[in-house]
Amino acid sequence: MSAGVAAASRPSVDLAWFRRKQLRALAVVVAAVLVFQGCSMICNFSLAYAITSIPAAFVWMFQNFIPTAExxxxxxxxxxxxxxxxxxxxxxxxxxxxxxxxxxxxxxxxxxxxxxxxxxxxxxxxxxxxxxxxxxxxxxxxxxxxxxxxxxxxxxxxxxxxxxxxxxxxxxxxxxxxxxxxxxxxxxxxxxxxxxxxxxxxxxxxxxxxxxxxxxxxxxxxxxxxxxxxxxxxxxxxxxxxxxxxxxxxxxxxxxxxxxxxxxxxxxxxxxxx
Structure with missing residues (x-):
């Protein structure tokens, strides 16, 4: 009896509401990716090239911008x-x-x-x-x-x-x-x-x-x-x-x-x- 009362007193979970929230979040992520890809194509921007260029850029900076005695x-x-x-x-x-x-x-x-x-x-x-x-x-x-x-x-x-x-x-x-x-x-x-x-x-x-x-x-x-x-x-x-x-x-x-x-x-x- 007590188990039945406890089960009845639990709030019901609206699974459909959670699914809608997940679908909205997924739609926002997909839209952001598509916008980023479209802008990258228009601007001829490559994310992979930018990321791989970072180490070489830092090496060049440290080689050239370090102050010397002169x-x-x-x-x-x-x-x-x-x-x-x-x-x-x-x-x-x-x-x-x-x-x-x-x-x-x-x-x-x-x-x-x-x-x-x-x-x-x-x-x-x-x-x-x-x-x-x-x-x-x-x-x-x-x-x-x-x-x-x-x-x-x-x-x-x-x-x-x-x-x-x-x-x-x-x-x-x-x-x-x-x-x-x-x-x-x-x-x-x-x-x-x-x-x-x-x-x-x-x-x-x-x-x-x-x-x-x-x-x-x-x-x-x-x-x-x-x-x-x-x-x-x-x-x-x-x-x-x-x-x-x-x-x-x-x-x-x-x-x-x-x-x-x-x-x-x-x-x-x-x-x-x-």
Whole structure:
């Protein structure tokens, strides 16, 4: 009797549902394979050739990109240009952060202005600047400003401005509403609410996003330098195109170490603000 009750109390398993799930998963896998094969045929890409070429590629890299004693005579130049690239990235991030905070304060739903069209325009501006790739900005600016430091700065600034404005808007939208409502109830002015509640409540997240963008821009500035003829990107391109691979390898190593140090410092700073 007890066995019959236990069997009756067990939930029934819908085997047909599991079969449908398996068939859907199998169909997705087959579709992905077919799409990959079709794209490979169109692009004349061979996965087998790519996989078998990896060992030879690594052997060539280790044979040619290992720094030699001769390459270290350019070490001071490499360090100088690396620091210059980092300073450009920090400057572009700071200027973009100031502009982004102003617009995000005005466009946020929590402490923004009581004008829906203004908030919509600010969000649209952030989306436009954010979704245009940094490389595209650099190519466009090259036509007007040519190859110089200012072109690289502007390319970094415009993309960073769009990204930080979007991040800051989300940050201000997520701050707790209690302190803001309390200030409004006491008759505080708009700017008193912004500086006494809005920014203090969001400052930790704002600083975290700024530090994140500094890291990102230092990495991106290396690539931007290839186009603008400045910074560590230009130095790498100079040595690489002149077939001085050992010095180009030293540039890569210095850049990697520098980025890792900046990331470690940034992560520690972010943790201290939590």
């Amino acid at each position: 390459s270290f005579q350019y070490f001071s130049i490499i360090i100088e240009q690396t620091v210059s690239t980092a300073l450009d990235s920090v400057a572009a991030t700071m200027v973009a952060a100031v502009a982004g905070i102003v617009l995000s304060v005005l466009g946020s739903s929590s402490i923004g202005v009581e004008c829906a069209p203004v908030r919509a325009v600010i969000r649209a501006i952030a989306s436009v600047f954010r979704n245009i790739p940094m490389i595209a900005w650099a190519l466009l600016l090259l036509l007007s400003f040519k190859q110089n430091e200012f072109t690289g700065f502007l390319a970094l600034f415009l993309t960073t401005f769009g990204q930080l404005t979007r991040f800051f808007l989300d940050t201000f939208d997520e701050i707790p509403g209690g302190p803001i409502e309390a200030l409004r109830a006491t008759g505080a002015s708009y700017w008193q609410i912004v500086f006494q509640a809005g920014i203090p409540l969001a400052v930790a997240d704002l600083m975290s996003w700024m530090l994140y963008m500094v890291e990102t821009n230092i990495r991106s500035a290396t690539l931007i330098g290839l186009l603008t003829g400045t910074g560590i990107g230009f130095v790498f391109n100079l040595y690489y195109t002149s077939f001085r691979y050992d010095t180009a390898g030293l540039v890569i190593i210095v850049t990697i170490v520098f980025v890792l140090v900046i990331e470690a410092v940034s992560n520690k700073a972010r943790r201290s603000m939590i």
